[in-house]
Amino acid sequence: MSKRPNTRKFQGLPSKDQVLEFIKNADGPAGKREIAKHFRLKGQEKIALKALLKDMAEEGLIDGRKSAFHRMGGLPKVTVLRIVEIDEGEPIAIPESWQPDDATPPPRLRVIERKKQAALRKGDRILARTEEAGRGWIAHPMKKLPSEDGAMMGVLEVDKNGQAWLAPVDKKIRHSTKVSDRGGAEPGQLVLAEPAGRGRNASAKVTEVLGDPLAPKSYSLIAIHKFGIPHIFPQEVLDEAQLAAKLPLHEDKREDLRDLPIVAIDPADARDHDDAIWAEPDGKGGFKALVAIADVSYYVRPGGKLDREARKRGNSVYFPDRVVPMLPEVLSADVCSLKQDEDRAAMACHLAINAKGQITDWHFTRAVVRIHHNIAYEDAQASIDADEAPEHLQNLWGAWKLLASARDDRDPLDLDLPERRVVLNEQGQIEEIAVRERLDAHRVVEDFMIAANVAAAKALESKVQPIVYRIHEQPTREKLIALREYFDAIGKKLALGQVITPGLFNRMLKDIGDPAEKALVMEAVLRSQTQAYYGPQNAGHFGLALGSYAHFTSPIRRYADLLVHRALVDGFGLELPAPKGRIPDSTGLAERDRADLGKIADAISVTERRAMEAERDTVDRYVAAWLSSRVGEVFTTRITGVQSFGFFATIVGLGGDGLVPISTLGREYFRHDEGARALIGEDSGTKYAVGDTLELRLGEANPLTGALKFELPEGGGHQKVRPRGERPAPRKGRSFKKGPRRDKQGKHQVGQRGRPGNIRHQGRKKK
Numbered sequence: 213m214s215k216r217p218n219t220r221k222f223q224g225l226p227s228k229d230q231v232l233e234f235i236k237n238a239d240g241p242a243g244k245r246e247i248a249k250h251f252r253l254k255g256q257e258k259i260a261l262k263a264l265l266k267d268m269a270e271e272g273l274i275d276g277r278k279s280a281f282h283r284m285g286g287l288p289k290v291t292v293l294r295i296v297e298i299d300e301g302e303p304i305a306i307p308e309s310w311q312p313d314d315a316t317p318p319p320r321l322r323v324i325e326r327k328k329q330a331a332l333r334k335g336d337r338i339l340a341r342t343e344e345a346g347r348g349w350i351a352h353p354m355k356k357l358p359s360e361d362g363a364m365m366g367v368l369e370v371d372k373n374g375q376a377w378l379a380p381v382d383k384k385i386r387h388s389t390k391v392s393d394r395g396g397a398e399p400g401q402l403v404l405a406e407p408a409g410r411g412r413n414a415s416a417k418v419t420e421v422l423g424d425p426l427a428p429k430s431y432s433l434i435a436i437h438k439f440g441i442p443h444i445f446p447q448e449v450l451d452e453a454q455l456a457a458k459l460p461l462h463e464d465k466r467e468d469l470r471d472l473p474i475v476a477i478d479p480a481d482a483r484d485h486d487d488a489i490w491a492e493p494d495g496k497g498g499f500k501a502l503v504a505i506a507d508v509s510y511y512v513r514p515g516g517k518l519d520r521e522a523r524k525r526g527n528s529v530y531f532p533d534r535v536v537p538m539l540p541e542v543l544s545a546d547v548c549s550l551k552q553d554e555d556r557a558a559m560a561c562h563l564a565i566n567a568k569g570q571i572t573d574w575h576f577t578r579a580v581v582r583i584h585h586n587i588a589y590e591d592a593q594a595s596i597d598a599d600e601a602p603e604h605l606q607n608l609w610g611a612w613k614l615l616a617s618a619r620d621d622r623d624p625l626d627l628d629l630p631e632r633r634v635v636l637n638e639q640g641q642i643e644e645i646a647v648r649e650r651l652d653a654h655r656v657v658e659d660f661m662i663a664a665n666v667a668a669a670k671a672l673e674s675k676v677q678p679i680v681y682r683i684h685e686q687p688t689r690e691k692l693i694a695l696r697e698y699f700d701a702i703g704k705k706l707a708l709g710q711v712i713t714p715g716l717f718n719r720m721l722k723d724i725g726d727p728a729e730k731a732l733v734m735e736a737v738l739r740s741q742t743q744a745y746y747g748p749q750n751a752g753h754f755g756l757a758l759g760s761y762a763h764f765t766s767p768i769r770r771y772a773d774l775l776v777h778r779a780l781v782d783g784f785g786l787e788l789p790a791p792k793g794r795i796p797d798s799t800g801l802a803e804r805d806r807a808d809l810g811k812i813a814d815a816i817s818v819t820e821r822r823a824m825e826a827e828r829d830t831v832d833r834y835v836a837a838w839l840s841s842r843v844g845e846v847f848t849t850r851i852t853g854v855q856s857f858g859f860f861a862t863i864v865g866l867g868g869d870g871l872v873p874i875s876t877l878g879r880e881y882f883r884h885d886e887g888a889r890a891l892i893g894e895d896s897g898t899k900y901a902v903g904d905t906l907e908l909r910l911g912e913a914n915p916l917t918g919a920l921k922f923e924l925p926e927g928g929g930h931q932k933v934r935p936r937g938e939r940p941a942p943r944k945g946r947s948f949k950k951g952p953r954r955d956k957q958g959k960h961q962v963g964q965r966g967r968p969g970n971i972r973h974q975g976r977k978k979k
Contacts, residue, residue, distance in 0.1 A: 225260050226251045228268055238289070293321060293351055295336045298440065298524070302815040303332045305340070305351055321351040325814065331822035332356070333440035335363060364389065364405045364416055365437050367425050367916060368397045378405055378416045381425070381434050383917035393417040402430060404437065425916055428640025431833040432531035434916075435826040442525050443536045449521045453540040455795055456511040456518060457547045461557050462788050463580050469560060470582040473604040474504055476550050477657050480588035483535045484528075485550040486766045488558075488583050489660045490604065491611035497567030499611035503664035504581050506548040507557035508767035509777040510788065512539065513795060514802035523812065526819025528769035531830050532634035537769070544768050552586045559777055561664040561764070565611055569618030574667035578786045593653040608656055615659040623715035624757040625741075627734055632867045634834045642838050647865055661765045662756065668764035668776055669750075675783030678801060678809045680775045680816075682763050684744040686712055686754040695740040701888035702732070702901075714757050731850055732903020736889075745817040746772050748809040771816050775805065832918030835868035839913040839920065846925050851904045854891055856884040859900050861908055861922055870920025872900075872908065877924065 226234075226247075234250055235242040244265060248258050293305035303323040321342060325332060332338065332353070340351035366378035368391065376391035381402070389405075395418030397403045402425035405416040422433060436443050445453075476488040491501040512518045522538050529536040537544040550556050558581045564573040584604065595601040596609055635644040665682070672679045687695070689708075696706040710716070717737045724730040741755065746763075753761040764780075767773040781787055782800040790797035805812055849861035849870075858873040874882055874891065881894040890901035900906075912921035 225253070225257055225264065228264070231264070231268065290339065290341050290354070292357065293323070293338050293340050293342075295323065295332050295334050295338070296320075298332075298334055298442075302811070302818070303336075305338070308337065319349050321349040323351045323353060325353065325818050330356075330825060331439070331818045333438075333822070335440075363419075363437070364407070365422075365434060366403065366405065366416075368394065368399055368401050368403050368418065370399045378403070378418075379916075381916045382438060383914070383919040390415040391418060395419060395421070397421045401425070402434070426837070428636070429533045431837070431915070432533050432830050434833065435531070435830045436529075436536065438829065439822050439826040441529055441536055441822065441826055442521075445521065445540050446517075449517050450540055450542075452517045452795065453542050455793060456513075457542045459511060459791055459795070461555060461580055463555075465578070465788055466557070467560060467577040467579040469502070469504065469558070469579045470555065472502065472581075473584040473602075474502065474581055475585045475587055475592075475604060475608070476552075476583050477587055477589060477592050477653060480590065483530075484537075484544050484548075484768050485583075485586060486768045487657070487661065488550050488581065489608060489657065491565075491607045493607065493610070494564070498572075499565045499607070499614065501563040501565055501611050501660070501663075503561040503563065503660055503765065504550065504558040504579065505561070505664070505765050505773075505777075506550055506768050507559045507578060507777070508539070508543075508548050508774055509559070509781060509799045510557050510578075511543055511548060512774060513797070513799055514778070514805070516796045518543075519796075522771055522774065523815070526771050526816040527823050529823040529826055531827060532834055533636055533640055538771065539768060548768050550581065550583050550586075552583045555580055555582050559764075559767075559780065561667055563663055563667060565614055565663075567614065569614035569616070569621075571663055571667060574671060576668075576671060576780050576784050576786070578781075578788065589651055589653040589657075590649075592656075593651045596652070608660075609652075612652075612656040612659055615663060616655065619659060619662075622757045623713070623718060625714035625737075625755040626718050626721070627738055629738070630865075630867075632831055632835070634831060642834060645835055645838050645866060647867075662758075662761075665761055665764050666758060668780065669760040669762035672762070672776070672779050672783055673760060677779040677783040678748060678806055679750070679762055679779060680746050680748065680772050680809060680813050681750050682744060682753060682761050682772070683747050683751045684753045684755045685742045685751050687740045687742060691740045691742075695736055697887045698736050698889060701885070701890075704733070714755060728850075728903060728905045731905075732901070735852065735902055743821075746813040746820075747817075748813055771819075772813075775801065775809075775812070778802075778805075829918060832868060833915055835866065836913045836918045836920060837915035839863075839868065839910060840915055843910050843913055846907050846909050849906060849908045849922065851900060851902050851906070854884065854889045854900065854902055859891060861906070864905065868918075868920050870908075870910070870912075870922045872922045872924070 230251070231247060234247060238246065238250075244258075244262065247253075247265075248261055251261075253261055292308040294308045295303045295305050297304040303325065305321045305323050306318040321340075322345075323332060323338070323340070337357040338351070338353045339355050339357055340353050342349055342351050364378060364380075365382075366380050366389070369377050369379050369388070371377065376394050376399075377388040378391050379388050380386075391405070392408050392415035395403070395405075397418045402422040403418045404420040404422065405418045408415050408417040422430070422437075424430060425434075435441070472490050474488045474490040476485045478485055486506050488504045489502065490504070491499045494500050512522055518539070525536075525538045528538045528544070539548070548556075550558070558579045560577045560579040560581070562575050562577070563571055566572050592601075592605060595605060601609070630647040633646055633648040634642065635646070637643045669679060669681065692706070692708055692712065696708060699706045704720075706720075721730060721734060721737070724733060744753075744755070750760060752759050762776050763770055763773045764776045765773065767777055778799065778801045787799060847863045847866075849863050851859050852862050852869055853860040856874070858871055858876075860869045860871055862869045877891070877893075877898075877900075880896060880898070882891040882898075882900075883894060884890075885892055888901060890899050892899050907925055908922040909925050910920065911923045912919070914920075
């Protein structure tokens with residue numbers, strides 16, 4: 213909270229220092245009126261104040277605005293900012309309007325993003341609260357504002373009059389933009405453009421032609437540009453990666469684990485291999501186990517060009533057709549990747565698992581390993597199911613059964629959330645979209661990784677080292693109250709006086725036999741959860757029911773894990789001889805990270821959200837492309853969200869959310885019951901609620917935006933029109949909503965009709 217200015221009675225005109233102090237500490241706008249009121253000025257004193265403020269502006273002490281002044285070089289308490297750079301995952305912004313004088317550059321503000329907001333990108337505009345921090349400025353976003361300029365992506369289309377338009381590829385944008393300069397682009401091509409002109413003369417100028425929007429790899433390319441994901445490595449980074457790849461392993465300084473039959477179990481299409489596992493009975497009913505992780509910290513050192521680029525990216529981004537790696541491929545797909553029959557540098561986590569599945573001891577070493585076998589999940593599972601598995605696989609399953617028993621005792625949150633899998637052929641075309649099968653082999657690897665992550669967190673705590681925790685806080689009271697109200701609406705109970713644990717939700721789901729009802733409750737529980745993030749202050753992991761948890765097992769693709777590795781190097785004294793040449797010496801934590809681990813933790817939390825949004829956005833486009841040839845077919849769907857303007861449904865077993873506008877539900881009025889998350893027919897009582905399963909016809913599928921639109925199989929109709937002045941009786945806490953306006957042909961009036969590329973649908977709302 214800002215300090216309130218002193219409100220004592222002032223005599224006469226204030227000094228320049230007093231005015232500056234008031235402007236600095238004012239809670240709201242500091243205009244001439246507020247200054248005069250604060251200093252109790254009247255009559256001639258107000259005229260004198262005007263002259264004083266003019267003098268101060270000419271002296272460069274304050275800016276020259278009449279509505280609200282601020283100190284020269286300072287900022288208003290609340291102002292509009294524009295993101296101009298993403299520095300190591302952290303947005304940097306400048307004031308959108310900056311007019312002190314030509315010689316004073318605008319201040320650069322570090323933007324502190326909120327954990328739950330969508331990741332900001334270069335060019336975004338925000339309304340933010342500003343404050344000075346040390347010698348710099350920081351900004352706290354209040355809300356994201358509509359974009360007025362910056363790069364635009366779309367498909368060039370030309371109408372019958374020869375006018376070119378930029379049709380959007382973002383389903384949240386419903387209008388095409390007039391193109392004043394085609395830049396050599398042909399109709400139907402995917403292009404990048406920049407704004408040209410303002411107001412009525414606003415248009416777009418094509419700056420780059422990207423090619424066929426429906427060609428293989430275009431969908432991920434759209435997401436890369438849309439979300440501002442760095443995807444081209446500077447040459448200096450590639451050069452340093454080549455140098456790092458030639459570093460000696462120092463086998464004599466590492467623990468030699470090459471004789472152990474360590475296996476890496478991964479997806480069949482894995483691009484890199486971070487982790488490998490091994491176990492054998494300890495003769496006491498438990499197991500000795502090993503989790504070997506690529507020793508990325510040996511190759512990517514603090515302060516180097518590789519490190520700066522990895523911090524900027526924060527993580528790898530995985531699309532169906534490509535991966536945008538955190539590290540250059542010579543490291544991510546080769547030297548650091550744990551490949552069969554190749555000597556590799558590893559960080560080894562040694563675990564002791566007792567007969568109850570509890571981890572009783574752990575220690576960490578730097579090792580050299582030679583992977584015995586790279587095996588796909590499906591192949592490992594088939595070997596186990598056929599009783600043909602070699603001893604080293606049988607040992608892994610034996611150790612896992614103990615870990616699984618301990619996990620069941622812990623009772624972490626168990627939500628059955630299917631994952632969509634896009635299968636492409638060699639030409640990059642869609643071959644199949646299906647739900648990824650969930651095997652015991654997946655659980656084996658997951659439980660070994662969780663055990664290693666817990667061991668890493670506790671080991672660093674024991675060494676009093678800085679830790680980047682993976683944090684998942686328990687649901688907020690506000691979300692729990694909303695969940696209780698929803699449960700009340702569907703006849704279920706949730707007492708908030710009890711301790712809220714993951715097991716509470718698990719028992720609730722276990723008692724539900726009907727699949728549709730279970731999906732409904734599972735959706736509600738999922739909505740109540742907070743978003744996981746990285747941070748230096750431990751707050752536990754609610755979903756996994758763990759007190760201490762850190763990401764250790766994927767340093768090839770997550771910068772958070774690399775930071776944990778560096779802390780382990782420091783804590784366990786695992787530094788290796790310094791290399792000769794242009795590569796930094798240390799493989800431990802940098803001093804800047806030790807001093808402010810929260811800064812980089814916030815930054816990589818943002819890049820993680822950015823990657824998730826981009827990956828989901830791309831899969832939506834692939835699903836829409838897959839369905840574009842099946843428009844008119846009827847599918848079994850499940851309602852995933854309800855709003856006042858309609859409801860969203862997803863195809864069971866396939867995914868892809870689509871809107872059913874309320875205006876297509878017939879002539880009856882439907883009211884939105886927010887508590888029950890349902891639309892309810894006023895006359896018939898017909899109800900469309902989250903979790904309901906129903907048959908819907910696919911009306912539209914737009915691959916460019918990823919948007920789908922559904923309709924009732926029997927078709928919709930106009931809502932009936934009531935006589936002027938006649939309204940339904942209001943009900944407490946509920947509102948009546950009409951659908952979108954229609955033209956004479958019954959089409960939605962969205963944007964200006966007749967312009968090419970207009971998307972006649974309402975975009976998917978975030979839930």
